[in-house]
């Protein structure tokens with residue numbers, strides 16, 4: 101048997117799972133990308149350690165940090181919100197550390213307090229407060245926010261509060277490696293859980309949907325935050341193509357809630373949708389390693405967030 105605490109860098113090697121939580125727009129996805137340093141790549145290796153979607157893996161000589169997904173912690177206003185919260189609670193109980201993201205440029209609000217109180221219910225888990233978007237404030241404001249966040253931790257969690265409070269800017273790279281240091285230090289001693297170079301094990305269709313969602317939201321995030329669902333209907337090889345020149349047909353539906361949102365996605369004369377299509381297509385071709393024909397349809401599914409049947413169809 102191999103020594104289970106020895107990794108490439110010797111006995112100090114650590115590996116485990118972390119999740120980033122925080123209210124919508126807190127900067128979780130941007131920080132994940134900055135930590136991982138790349139977008140997604142496919143992997144076939146799947147250790148049986150987690151049932152959750154892996155967003156990315158930070159590989160370092162002293163450890164490995166596996167960032168699992170949480171769809172965001174929301175106040176349960178809608179049915180979708182409740183389902184998300186159940187999922188979040190389950191994820192929180194299974195990770196080794198939690199990173200709680202709070203933007204430096206916004207006052208701590210009821211949404212943050214709600215999440216802090218939820219975190220207080222997770223037993224004996226290191227919770228690191230990450231003050232994001234540090235580039236948007238000056239030093240004095242940043243200090244003030246760090247103090248306020250520290251106070252929130254003491255108030256909500258009791259005792260010393262958060263395990264750490266750290267500022268970061270994912271945008272200009274300030275302190276990104278410090279955040280990785282702090283989280284890796286909270287991981288158990290363990291050999292690497294994934295081979296190097298493998299970033300996520302999301303099924304291809306989920307990653308295809310994510311690339312399209314990202315392209316579709318680019319520049320219009322404020323207008324369409326949680327009202328866009330992307331469903332990959334099929335990914336099939338085009339018939340009659342030779343083996344050395346394959347083409348995949350990728351058919352995708354984008355669901356929005358209102359005709360006005362459909363108009364935003366499509367743009368004047370379809371110009372925006374064409375742009376979304378070509379941006380997403382480049383990403384998908386790189387991901388799948390083959391040329392694709394991308395067929396995008398935008399549909400209105402009224403109030404889909406509140407309809408259990410629709411939720412099932414959309415994969416929630």
Ligand SMILES: Nc1nc2c(ncn2[C@@H]2O[C@H](COP(=O)(O)OP(=O)(O)OP(=O)(O)O)[C@@H](O)[C@H]2O)c(=O)[nH]1
Nearest residue numbers: 123124125126127128129130131172233269270271
């Ligand atoms: N200036 C600045 N902007 C940032 C930084 N990190 C994130 N942002 C911006 O903040 C917005 C929200 O960032 P996301 O990473 O999408 O936030 P999120 O927490 O994943 O959001 P949800 O998916 O809604 O939960 C985006 O417009 C980002 O470009 C940062 O370090 N500096």
